[in-house]
Amino acid sequence: GVAAAGSAGVVAGAAAHRPALLLAALFVYGAGTATGLLARYAGAELAPPGQGGRATGTVLVAMTLGAVAGPNLVGPTGALAHAWGIPRLAGPFLLATAAYTAAAVVLLVWLRPLPARPEPAAKSPGGEPASGAGPHGPVRGASGVVTGATVMVTAQLVMISVMTMTPVHLTGHGHGTQTAGLVIALHVGAMLLPSPLSGLLADRVGGGPLAAASGGVLLCGGLLAGLAPPASVALSACALVLLGIGWNLALIGGTALLTHAAPVETRATVQGLADVGMSVAGATGGMVSGLVVTGSGYPTLAVAAGVLALAVIPAVALRGSPR
Incomplete structure (x- = not known):
């Protein structure tokens, strides 16, 4: 939600030719995008015991798809922004506004309340004592x-x-x-x-x-x-x-x-x-x-x-x- 608000602010700042608004919105946008890499922890947290690594890998592959698709959408989103009277370089932030809004909705609808993940009893998937287990x-x-x-x-x-x-x-x-x-x-x-x-x-x-x-x-x-x-x-x-x-x-x-x-x-x-x-x-x-x-x-x-x-x-x- 924070990232969506920040990207919308970037679009508004670019359209209004307000550098101060643009920079402030970029700061908010950057704070929101920090959740992207942290999502790998969420995948590991919610995965069944013994499958945390695979869940982390799945999240990172999804990031790969976004990293590949994103640059290829600069042209189309720029054309859309231009048609709406917005500077072309603000086009990707139109996409970011929609994408982060959709992500927020998905999290609120499908992960609320958060599914519980059972904690391993004594050992981690790597065969090591879990935190607090064993003599040390x-x-x-x-x-x-x-x-x-x-x-x-x-x-x-x-x-x-x-x-x-x-x-x-x-x-x-x-x-x-x-x-x-x-x-x-x-x-x-x-x-x-x-x-x-x-x-x-x-x-x-x-x-x-x-x-x-x-x-x-x-x-x-x-x-x-x-x-x-x-x-x-x-x-x-x-x-x-x-x-x-x-x-x-x-x-x-x-x-x-x-x-x-x-x-x-x-x-x-x-x-x-x-x-x-x-x-x-x-x-x-x-x-x-x-x-x-x-x-x-x-x-x-x-x-x-x-x-x-x-x-x-x-x-x-x-x-x-x-x-």
Whole structure:
């Protein structure tokens, strides 16, 4: 509902040529869209026991469909806005107003009251003691929360750092913007399309092994990006695909760890704080990456980011320690 109101405000600000209204409405719109990525937690929360990973994957695939369809609707929505006397670039916000309104209605009608999800008795789907279970239950639960958040924040920092500078790197070596756009499109697809398989793996083997594997995949992506010859678009694309897959493993594995470990009464707050950490990491990575490339070059950035990703492996390995 907040996102719908914000997008309607953007349209109103654009139509009235009021920059202050436009910017204020964008702030409201952005606050509302934060629910999009948080929806993966809701999917895991409402799924039957042992199917939380697959539910998370389903939500992320739905996000993929939206990410693919959205840019292709810029033209038609712009034409509709122009026909109504509204600036063309406000057209996508007409679509956002309708889409978020529909989403709010669906949630109010079909998820009210919220379906109850039975809590697992003693073990999480990954075979680990649930929060509060066992001799070190509370400690293990707290460590699971910290580990899950650490995995997601680290992967976000690594992925954004390299992804942000890759188009700059490619165009700086003579490749066109269309080529750079294709590489980024492949990267975004790799970030989200493997979600059903990643979710199934999370349910079968647990979030810990998935999160640990993400460190190795992100390392391979960073090394390939840094060592690939600038003339090779194919190798750069492969590197960005590996970074996308590694990010996907980290997101679903970290989500599983955090969701299973967080106490029920504070779970939503913890999940929201973890996503705030991801946003801050992404913003930091985007800013720092430019400074690193300016001072040391793109290969240094990519290799350093890949090595940093290895930090998730000891974080996962130590999460069960009572200390």
